Amino acid sequence: MGSLRRGLPLLLLGLLLAYLAVVPLVLLTLSSFKPEGFLDDEGWVLDNWRAVYLGRDLWPMLRNTVVFALGSTAAALLMGTLLAWLVERTDLPGRGIVRVMIVLPLATPPLLLAIAWVLLLSPRTGFFNFALMDLLGLQTAPLNIFSMGGMIFVEAMVLLPSVYLMLAPAFRNMDPNLEHAAFVSGASVWTVVTRIVLPLLRPAILAAAVFMLIVCLVVFDVPGAIGMPVRVFVVSTLIYIWATESPTGLPLYGQVAALAALFVVVLVGLGVVYQQLSLQGQRFATVSGKGFRPRPMPLGRWRWPAAAMVWVYFFLATIAPLAVLLVTSLLPFQTRITWEVLGGLTWENHLAFLGNPRLVLAVKNTAVVALVSATAVALLSLLVSWAVVRSKARGRYVLDLLAFLPMGIPGVMIGVALITVYLTFTAIPIYGTIWILVVAYTTTFIAYGTRTTNGVMLQLHRDLEEAASVAGAGYWRILRRIVLPLALPAVVAVWVWVMAHAARELSTALMLHGRNNTVISTLLWNFWSGGDGPRAAAVGVWLMVALFLLVGCWQLLARRQEAR
């Protein structure tokens, strides 16, 4: 009876995750064996698998996809780790503002960010290209965003804030005594970073790497806006064409599902590797019963060069694209930015957005969806990570895998699965409402949440919880009084990340768009797809303002917390 009571929370958590992850996966599998991919189709076939894996489209695109995914992940990981270390562990000047600036691009829908970079680096109208041609006296544009390199660059910019948010809490939780001991023993900065810091952060870095790799397999915004026009096709291009522009007149869900099986296999493989490498969790525990106060590592003569590098990064990653989007939002139509066009700026796009009759409803819906999804993902992530890292139950790694699985399912198929589920189980009347979006985002973003909280949970030494347990504290008390306060930076980071992503997310919102669930991103899409790029940019600017306030408040609270 006692063991049942102890195992009950784990069981309930498992059931909830199974509902979120396994239902779409089962529907996905069934769909791949149906003639046109709809569950009501008659008969079972292997045609979709044959069309995908014996067809001529997949393999060349897979090569591009691997280059794109590895390149983007490596670039984002390298810069994200460096920035997280500089901001969280060193005496870099202006760290408070830097923290806010790094996560600011989270508010920008990737589609708009890609458009911003087209405006900056396209060969015939790119602002930077013209500036460089003027400066260097060149006849042709030196840079071309429409290339694999351009795709990797922009995707790395999209991913970087997520890498930072995944790694920053882990850096923050590291006991500085280890580094100080190394310095006292005469170790150089390089030695400390490569022999102490990076090995200790291995679970968090690995989690971020695995997460980003999978994201790059399924992401379409950047490849669609930058690669597709010049025929740099990746696997997600195939998914896009099959799902929305199929020559049959109906989406080829069966083929999308068969292709998704490849993602799920890759994901499970990476997930198992990740678990194997994280098994010896105690090796990474740096937060123990011994108290420590974070002390920033002095950068010495590298302090200002590091600051300069960080600000150059800000200029490229944040200021330049945001500025170009802001200017575009003030133009009557999308055009090359010159001194002449700056003379004709207008507020009309912003007024059109602010005067939209659906704005109030869309803002309310977006706020509810983002708040509820973020809170659900943050709480679930904490519970799942705690169970996975602390529990000794046999099935605990299944929990971790369940939380990770939805990442490998293309968003379009999660949408299809949810539509099918809630059209079938009408007792849960959420079809066409904002709540189906909440379920979709919780399912999709739980993978990010658990990657982040797992990394931090591995750093917490068992002795704190064991001491509490010996003193008579129960599970919930230990969770509330010990685990939650220590993991709070990571939980809050997850909450902010999900808030931002749920607020800007477009493809699932469009897929599940119904009678009563218009959100801000669908308003943005209304403008964009109706030929009003500048008005879409205006929506993007307001989204960024909202997130800037959110992130600003978060940082303010975090600083107060640190000061106590």
Add this chain to the structure above:
Amino acid sequence: MNRPPHDTLVGRRALLGAGAALAATPALAQNAAMEELARAAARESGPAVWYESSPQEQTDRVIAAFNRRYPNVRVQHVRLVGGVDIAARMVQEARTPGQSADIASVSADQIWNLNGRNLLAQVDWQRLGLTREQAPAPFTVNIAAAAYVIVYNRNLVPADAVPRGWDDLLDPRWQGRTGTWLISHPFAQLTKAWGEPRAVEFTERYARLNPMLFRSTFTLAQQIAAGELPIGLGLWHATQPVIARGAPVEIVTLDPTPTTSIWTSVARLAPSPNTARLFVAWLATAEGARAYEDATQRGSALIQGTRTAEMLRGKTVVEYGPEETDQFRRWLTRFNDVLKAGGREAG
């Protein structure tokens, strides 16, 4: 619960009355049928849900015009991404009676698919005043068409290079400087006017110019307005927003003109079938067609007085109809490959 076929929904007596009137004076009978339908529609509890891919700011204006004519009848537009998405949603919703949309506006191949799955209501549209051209089959109505045109930036195309027809699109000076939609709809439609060899050759030659391929013709128009490309093959209505905002963009109409018609149908399981039929029939009237064209820039080539009909006057309009879907799909698949491969394969 199984629903009765739609023609029994208005009431047998009303239809008999309308039928008798039809025998006497057709126009009067059609008006009477529409008025009776409007009364039945006003009694329906919910709004008719209309799946269509235009922005809601545009369809609001269409519905407002409809409500000026029929103030007590409610229609709610739900915007889905495109025709494929709409067709998929209709298929999925069919599993749950009561959840279905009432009206779907999609292209010929999608409407053919939906009818093949028995998801569309069979309606006697002629009784409501529609011509055979507008409603060639009982399951659908042609309400408007999107026409393909050459789009160019007048600041980037010199006077001696201003295009006049299809062949000018193949000018070598546009090598790497032209663009079109990723999906080869206009090229596939050309086979109907030119036959296979010429359409294939044209598409391959165009593809060898290495055109940029866009997800949407709206994006293409924006890129031409921005100056990234001097010229492209786009859609008339997708170019109107940038022209309206003062971009230096011009349009050249083509002969033959490929079009993609918007076919609109009532769902077999429509919760508000009378409202749905009334709305579709109204869209096919001169008033409805003008309202739809004013809002979405896509008008009916079948109704005199619309800008689209004016633009296409004297031109050969080419498009595969719903019943030719299988043939059209084969061309589309083949020409999509040609565009994607930059003209290297013709299948």
